[in-house]
Amino acid sequence: MRETLEVKSKVWLEVDGEAVLGLGRKMLLEAIHRHGSISRAAREVGISFRKAWGYIHSMEEFLNTKLVETRVGGKGGGGASLTAEARDLLAHYDKLLKGVNEAIDERFHEIFG
Amino acid sequence: MRETLEVKSKVWLEVDGEAVLGLGRKMLLEAIHRHGSISRAAREVGISFRKAWGYIHSMEEFLNTKLVETRVGGKGGGGASLTAEARDLLAHYDKLLKGVNEAIDERFHEIFG
């Protein structure tokens, strides 16, 4: 009956019905933290700068919190870094994810074989 | 910092990267089972017949299994009912969902307060 039946899951945070943190945004923020640049982070996670920028501003708008500190111009063109609030939010989200996917997978294999 | 921060989650099944069963499709199939009609089921769950029909055929194509038995014309115009495979799949999916959302909620409140 089935070819490659598999379970998929998503866990994300919302404010006023708008997504403010999911797997994609998490990857983006972590990449920004590593590279100190939105554009380089976007390239790494495979999205356009435009989209990354949209993500960030949407998150900041609905969380009503500054997450990414940016510098424009200057040596290297500028750059970006995470605020303490962003790092804190990421840590909490990581905790939330920890074990959830494993629990789902476990249940899936237990039921569907 | 936050207004109404809440956790959201989805769990669904895929075949070859295509969704074959999620919450929406589950609701639709259950409504078909109750009403014996795709169109009445679609009205109940708030989607168009066209969309419901698309769901069903996509599910059947990727699962390579007949899920809905239909009769066209005749008294009442026709009707539809679930196959044994569909009922079986629904039962398994229900089992899969059972507890998962509770586990996620529990973890959320434990971490975010």
Add this chain to the structure above:
DNA sequence: CTTCGTTATGCAAATTTGACATAACGAAAA
């Protein structure tokens, strides 16, 4: 004062989604 890579946006294209229109069907009633 030129260069460079970045932030910052408007806008258009493309894709996806969803709704509309219409045909076919067949049992029962007229």
Add this chain to the structure above:
DNA sequence: TTTTCGTTATGTCAAATTTGCATAACGAAG
């Protein structure tokens, strides 16, 4: 036999969403 009725079954098109393109502004360093 013919009409009626609510359903299944699809093609087609519009609308909404998403994605990407183009361009301006910036400012430190050479």
